[in-house]
Amino acid sequence: MEVRDGDTIRFAPKYISETFTVDRITDDRVEFSATDDQPSPLRGWVGGTGTVETGDIHVDFDRPDDERVILKFSPRRDE
Numbered sequence: 001m002e003v004r005d006g007d008t009i010r011f012a013p014k015y016i017s018e019t020f021t022v023d024r025i026t027d028d029r030v031e032f033s034a035t036d037d038q039p040s041p042l043r044g045w046v047g048g049t050g051t052v053e054t055g056d057i058h059v060d061f062d063r064p065d066d067e068r069v070i071l072k073f074s075p076r077r078d079e
Helices: none
Strands: 008-010 019-025 030-035 042-046 050-054 057-062 069-075
Touching: 019 069, 030 050, 042 050
Parallel strands: none
Antiparallel strands: 008 019, 019 030, 030 042, 050 057, 057 069
16 A cells, blocks of 8 residues: 555454554655553664564555555565
């Protein structure tokens, strides 16, 4: 899904993860926060492309060009 500053994704109740928010998009990174069953949100950033796992959600980041940020959400991959 294509995202913009301030977008919040809410997950179904069956997941530990509750929300994933795109806090800010700059030229070189995407800043985010995520909430789950922990008392404080996870905050971080990804520069360019990459992945993040929070709670039980896996997030793939893609920046096909300077204008767009695409996130793909899936259940966390247990290894």
